Amino acid sequence: MHALIIEDDHTIADFVARGLREAGFAVDVAGDGEEGLQVALEQSPDVAIVDLMLPRRDGLSVIDELRRRGRTTPVLILSARRSVDDRVRGLQAGGDDYLTKPFAFAELLARVQALVRRASRAPEPTTLTVDDLALDLLTRKVTRGGTVIELRPREFALLEYLMRNAGKVVSKTMILSHVWEYNFDPQTNIVDVLVSRLRDRIDRPFDKKLLQTVRGVGYVIRQ
Amino acid sequence: MSSGNETGSRYRWPLALTLWYSTLFVLGSIVIVLLTYVLTAASLAQRDQQIIQAKVGEYAAIYSRGGVRALAATVQAEQRTAPERLFVRVVSAGSEAIVFSDRGDWDPSRLETASLRLRDGTLIEVGKSTEAREDILSRFRAVLGVVTLSIVVIALTGGWLATQSALRPIRQLTTAVRRVITTGHIDERVPTGPHDDDIDELTRLFNEMLEKIERLVTGMRGALDNVSHDLRTPLTRLRGVAEMALAGQPDRERYREALADAVEESDRVLVMLNTLMDISEAESGAMPLHCEPVRLSDVAERSVELYREVADAKDVTLDVKTSGEVVVSADRVRLEQVAANLVDNAVKYTPAGGHVSVEVLSEGSRGLLRVRDSGAGIPADELPHIWDRLFRGDVSRAERGLGLGLSLVKAIVEAHRGTVTVESQLGRGSTFTVAIPST
Numbered sequence: 001m002h003a004l005i006i007e008d009d010h011t012i013a014d015f016v017a018r019g020l021r022e023a024g025f026a027v028d029v030a031g032d033g034e035e036g037l038q039v040a041l042e043q044s045p046d047v048a049i050v051d052l053m054l055p056r057r058d059g060l061s062v063i064d065e066l067r068r069r070g071r072t073t074p075v076l077i078l079s080a081r082r083s084v085d086d087r088v089r090g091l092q093a094g095g096d097d098y099l100t101k102p103f104a105f106a107e108l109l110a111r112v113q114a115l116v117r118r119a120s121r122a123p124e125p126t127t128l129t130v131d132d133l134a135l136d137l138l139t140r141k142v143t144r145g146g147t148v149i150e151l152r153p154r155e156f157a158l159l160e161y162l163m164r165n166a167g168k169v170v171s172k173t174m175i176l177s178h179v180w181e182y183n184f185d186p187q188t189n190i191v192d193v194l195v196s197r198l199r200d201r202i203d204r205p206f207d208k209k210l211l212q213t214v215r216g217v218g219y220v221i222r223q
Numbered sequence: 224m225s226s227g228n229e230t231g232s233r234y235r236w237p238l239a240l241t242l243w244y245s246t247l248f249v250l251g252s253i254v255i256v257l258l259t260y261v262l263t264a265a266s267l268a269q270r271d272q273q274i275i276q277a278k279v280g281e282y283a284a285i286y287s288r289g290g291v292r293a294l295a296a297t298v299q300a301e302q303r304t305a306p307e308r309l310f311v312r313v314v315s316a317g318s319e320a321i322v323f324s325d326r327g328d329w330d331p332s333r334l335e336t337a338s339l340r341l342r343d344g345t346l347i348e349v350g351k352s353t354e355a356r357e358d359i360l361s362r363f364r365a366v367l368g369v370v371t372l373s374i375v376v377i378a379l380t381g382g383w384l385a386t387q388s389a390l391r392p393i394r395q396l397t398t399a400v401r402r403v404i405t406t407g408h409i410d411e412r413v414p415t416g417p418h419d420d421d422i423d424e425l426t427r428l429f430n431e432m433l434e435k436i437e438r439l440v441t442g443m444r445g446a447l448d449n450v451s452h453d454l455r456t457p458l459t460r461l462r463g464v465a466e467m468a469l470a471g472q473p474d475r476e477r478y479r480e481a482l483a484d485a486v487e488e489s490d491r492v493l494v495m496l497n498t499l500m501d502i503s504e505a506e507s508g509a510m511p512l513h514c515e516p517v518r519l520s521d522v523a524e525r526s527v528e529l530y531r532e533v534a535d536a537k538d539v540t541l542d543v544k545t546s547g548e549v550v551v552s553a554d555r556v557r558l559e560q561v562a563a564n565l566v567d568n569a570v571k572y573t574p575a576g577g578h579v580s581v582e583v584l585s586e587g588s589r590g591l592l593r594v595r596d597s598g599a600g601i602p603a604d605e606l607p608h609i610w611d612r613l614f615r616g617d618v619s620r621a622e623r624g625l626g627l628g629l630s631l632v633k634a635i636v637e638a639h640r641g642t643v644t645v646e647s648q649l650g651r652g653s654t655f656t657v658a659i660p661s662t
Contacts, residue, residue, distance in 0.1 A: 216483030
């Protein structure tokens with residue numbers, strides 16, 4: 001997978017590039033809109049991450065030009081502005097997703113992977129497995145080492161989300177928006193509570209712990 | 224543009240307005256005056272003509288009854304007694320003047336005459352001097368002249384004064400606007416007149432606009448002040464964590480701890496920044512609200528769903544009571560934020576075994592969302608302050624939180640033209656009631 005980052009802030013570009021490389025991407029970085037557009041046109045990356053405020057050519061115009069030339073490269077927009085109008089404008093210009101700064105890298109990675117997946121139209125799995133834990137998306141049945149585990153709907157939704165992102169850290173914000181479809185931060189740690197309940201069901205009775213907390217970042221389910 | 228030019232253009236159009244009105248007014252008056260004069264002159268001439276016509280008839284009758292002699296006697300008698308002497312000439316058929324006034328006494332250009340030829344060929348001619356008439360008319364002309372002149376003067380001064388007084392509110396408006404622009408004091412207001420006319424309407428609207436701008440600007444200023452103040456504390460902590468880690472002995476585990484602390488702290492900064500911006504936007508009216516019909520029971524149920532696990536974990540019962548379908552016009556996401564914040568507070572401050580209920584009901588043209596808890600309650604002296612930014616009561620200090628939740632609730636509800644109220648009894652619980660207009 002080839003990702004192109006068009007971002008003029010070196011620190012941000014560096015950590016995003018490093019993170020994406022660790023996740024298995026080949027990464028190119030362009031420091032301004034003009035250069036970014038050239039690279040995007042010449043190399044046709046699988047995904048582009050475009051900042052809106054760029055020197056020489058702004059992000060919206062880069063996306064616009066790509067689309068005008070018939071390129072369907074999935075684009076994730078990065079912006080420091082969080083108003084709904086800006087989001088709408090970005091998506092109207094041809095962006096596929098929108099992320100507001102500051103962001104958790106885990107969230108950026110999840111979105112980039114979702115874009116790539118959507119573009120490649122990989123078939124949806126019907127069963128998710130991590131180690132001896134299995135989740136059947138059709139029968140909505142969860143088993144671990146053959147033992148059936150009863151989950152409440154909310155716990156099931158959380159586990160499904162974690163298992164779809166198995167091996168990747170998901171942030172509390174991502175969980176809130178996927179499990180409850182709330183896009184603001186309630187002050188109490190709702191996510192912590194639900195995670196600890198889920199942990200009671202899938203990890204407590206077993207020796208090997210699959211659901212891990214990455215302090216300051218979020219949660220991950222892995223072998 | 225130079226100031227001289229400005230002053231010039233300031234007087235140009237009121238002057239033009241005055242001149243236009245005065246010209247029309249004066250022209251109208253002159254037409255009336257001329258018409259009056261012409262009609263008066265014509266009617267005076269007509270009267271003279273009638274007088275001499277009548278005399279001619281009378282003389283003809285005397286002539287035909289008593290001949291020349293009788294006529295001469297009558298004429299002579301009349302010439303002596305009548306207030307105004309008439310010119311009389313009787314010429315027989317043989318072109319011989321029989322009776323006549325002395326022609327030398329009469330100026331033929333100022334003589335109005337009428338004549339009648341009788342059957343025997345005698346011509347009777349009577350004339351009347353136009354002098355008296357001319358005299359009246361010339362006096363009349365003088366009067367009309369004075370009148371016209373006064374009309375011109377009145378029209379010009381009146382027009383000027385009227386324009387000035389009509390323009391005064393506009394001038395005040397201009398001055399106020401200029402003052403606002405040059406000084407930046409948006410708390411200025413333009414005085415409104417006692418009438419309910421167009422200018423007052425304009426002034427009123429302008430004041431309203433100023434008020435709106437003022438609210439926005441003060442809101443933004445306040446937001447900036449608050450944000451810079453409120454962010455200092457978490458940023459200090461953030462910096463402290465990093466600095467302490469760097470200053471100490473190199474230690475992997477300690478670094479990890481510090482980094483995790485730093486990430487958590489910066490998340491808190493972000494949440495705080497977003498919340499503060501939301502509050503300021505809502506308070507200043509700058510928050511874009513995408514209003515649509517929203518079922519309050521949906522909002523209540525979703526907020527309860529969100530806190531279900533937290534309440535269970537705390538052994539607090541959480542339920543929803545709805546009565547009928549209550550629909551309000553609101554921004555769904557914002558309203559959910561309000562409900563979530565209230566339920567969050569209620570669950571947070573209710574001890575194990577306690578109870579939180581969310582009720583939805585309608586009252587007149589408003590929908591009510593009521594969050595009732597059996598928690599600690601709020602001391603009376605803290606009640607008025609719970610809506611303040613960053614206020615943390617004695618009880619709440621022990622809990623996690625930013626102290627912004629209720630400020631946000633109030634700001635969002637008020638941006639929806641709604642109200643939020645609280646009743647609380649210490650040790651027995653609190654009830655928060657949000658009222659949102661249905662339309």
